Amino acid sequence: MNDFLGIDWFFLATSLAKTLGIIFLVVLPMVSYTVYAERRISALIQDRLGPNRTGIPFTNIHMEGLGQPIADAVKFLLKEDLTPAHVNTFYFWLAPCLAMAPSLLTLSVIPFGSWLFGVPMVIANVNIGILFVFAIASLSVYGIVLAGWSSNSKYSFLGGVRSTSQMISYELSLGLSVIPLFLLLGKLNLVDIVDYQARNGWLLLPLWGEGLTLRRWLLLIPLLISFVVFTISIFAETNRLPFDLPEAETELVAGYHTEYSSMKFALFFLGEYAAMITGSSLIVTLFLGGWHLPIPWWSSGAGFHFALVDGAAPGIPGILGGLFNIATFFGKVAVLLAFFIWVRWTLPRFRYDQLMRLGWIFFFEIALVNIFLTAGILFYLP
Amino acid sequence: MSSLLPWLFSAIMLGFACAVVLNRNPVASALSLVVSFLALAGLYVSLNAFFIGVIQVLVYAGAIMVLFLFIIMLLDLKAEERRTLNTTATLGGLLVAAIFVCELFSVLRHFHKGSLPFPPLAAGPLDDVRGVGTMLFSNYNLPFQVIGALILVATVGVVVLSKRELK
Structure with a gap:
């Protein structure tokens, strides 16, 4: 321009x-x-x-x-910002920054609305969307590892070690669980994925558009498995209960941020919640239709149908529609966050070996089998 | 502007690559290597190769280096920091590096295919994921499958070796 x-x-x-x-x-x-x-x-x-x-x-x-x-x-x-004498100062300062940054970076490729004032509501519309998310998410381990190591304390170190192995393990099922989606859509671009869902029904709720074929209903089985595995892996990736072993109070005081105080502690705290928001946004974008909300509508011409709120329309309706879509997206994210909180205060914590066994022996295999199941359905019902 | 970025990322990459060698603390070395990998990814991205750049971050910076760091942290770092520089070894290393650079230079000077400019790319966004995938599964399908089998064998081998107690 x-x-x-x-x-x-x-x-x-x-x-x-x-x-x-x-x-x-x-x-x-x-x-x-x-x-x-x-x-x-x-x-x-x-x-x-x-x-x-x-x-x-x-x-x-x-x-x-x-x-x-x-x-x-x-x-x-x-509060007083205390740096204990026995820590490795440079890395002790670096770790909180690294804990917060990745979750905010990931948000750059997530479409949080359709259009507003003729501008697409995504910061970076890249072809590799979801891979970018995984790449940045895999960097978030560094903050925790460095915090655990530089604190020079046993509790912190054990928390850091636990967190690292947990995140590496669950990244596998996280990555494998979304492959069925890409077999179905043939795209990695998150904007395209949401557009597809707006036209053909959400991946978990194929109720409008061309969503009523037998193929879509059969595909609902692997997609539901994907959704469950993905959501649980997000819980593990964000260190939330029932997988919050890295900061299990009863064993490790506070895990990797035991030695931190004041704003540095707050950065870990905020990083955890920002990661929750990023995770919820991902779930919403991939499975729950992103910014799209179907409005049940009746008109004499078309009869009963679901209307699409169009943010690209000219004039005031377009602006209102764009704002409505943004509100829809963050509304869905808020509902998922409430779900995260609800789970935390309902389920007890796993034991560490149970957690690793669940990741490696259960979810990893399920995600693998799921890929073959999806490929089979797509092959026989083209 | 966009022609400046590759130079910037190259400078960062080389600077931190030197830091990997020069740092005495293994954790600092490992982290410098991570930054170097990230700058390499940035270099790829600034050349419009998004897929390769992201895979670089995902595989090297996000997976392999985390495991490296994990192992390094379990070691006794004090012993490594106490070790002083051996002058003879340093000079020997510099000599070998200098000879290698000279050889590389003399070979590349006579390799004229390397100086051809790359044919211009099609305008518009590059669908590199699809391109890499199509290439991998059509032209290079057999080597790809062979590498897959090789990695599977290696993985099974590691599992077997680590499970059986050595007698």
């Missing part, structure tokens, strides 16, 4: 706006309020009240504790 010095400035400006908007206006507030939701929902499950007091300062307005995340952030920033 406006080529100057060989750079597309319009593209650069919109990309920058999308990046800043998505990180500072959506993801970081979402992270803090996920922590709040975690505390309130855990309280609900355990029949307590949870943080319900912090509201507007110097007034009596509580707002059900909605001010709590802000108070938490202030507290984290003002």
Whole structure:
């Protein structure tokens, strides 16, 4: 568009706006309020009240504790930032940064909406979408490994070692479980995957478009297996209960971040929740239709059908549609986050050998067999 | 702008590759190698080879180097840091490297096929995943299958060796 010095400035400006908007206006507030939701929902499950007091300062307005995340952030920033004498300082400082960055990087290829003001609502529309996600996610181990090693403490080190082997093991089933999707779609591009689902029904809910063939219903079996394996692997990758062995309080104090305090600790904490958001966004994008929400509609011409909210339409309807699609995407992510929290406060923790056995002997094989099952269905029902 | 990026990534890659050799601390060396791999991936991406770049990160930086780091951390690093530089060995290493560079230079000077410019690529985004896949499963299908069988045999071998107690 406006080529100057060989750079597309319009593209650069919109990309920058999308990046800043998505990180500072959506993801970081979402992270803090996920922590709040975690505390309130855990309280609900355990029949307590949870943080319900912090509201507007110097007034009596509580707002059900909605001010709590802000108070938490202030507290984290003002606490003494202690660096113990026995640590390896450079890596001790490097580790929290590496823990937070990968989850935010991964969001760059996830389509979080359709179109808004004629700009596609994805930061980087690349052909290798899902591979990029896996590549960056595989780098997130470094933060934890370095934290465990540089802390120079047994608890931290054991936590780091556990986390590394757990993440490496579950990356296998994570990667293998999505192959059936790509056998079906023949694409790695996340934008194309969501477009396909908008036209032909969500992969887990083929109810509209051309979704009503026998082939799609048969394919629902392997896709459902993929979904379950993928979701459970995401739980393991984000170190969430029932797979939170790296930071099992009863054995390891706090695992790899035992020696951390103040904002450095908060970065690990935020990194974990950002990883949850990234994981949920991935599940939504791959299996649950991304930004697409079918609206049941009746018109005299077409009869009863599902309408597509079009963000690319001209004028005001397009802008409203685009905003609606973005809201839909983050709404779905919020529902999945609630599911993550619900699971955490319901299931007990696995033992470490059980966790590794589950990963290597159960999910790995299931994901492999699933690939052959999908290939078979696609071969006999072309 | 885009022609600057390959040079930038090459500089980062070479700088951290030197750091791998020069660092006395094995963990620092391993991490420098990771950064070097990441810069190599960046180099691929800046040349529009997205697939190769991402595989570089996924396989080398994300899987192999994590295992390396994992093993290095279980070692006693103090012993390695105490070791001092041996002057004779350093000079010998530099000599071998210099001879190798000279040989490489003299061979490449007479290899004129290497100086041909690459034919221009088609405009628009490159579907390199499909390209690599088609190439691999049509032209190079047999070698690909053979390598697959080889890796399977190696994996089974490792499992057998690690399970049986040596007598």
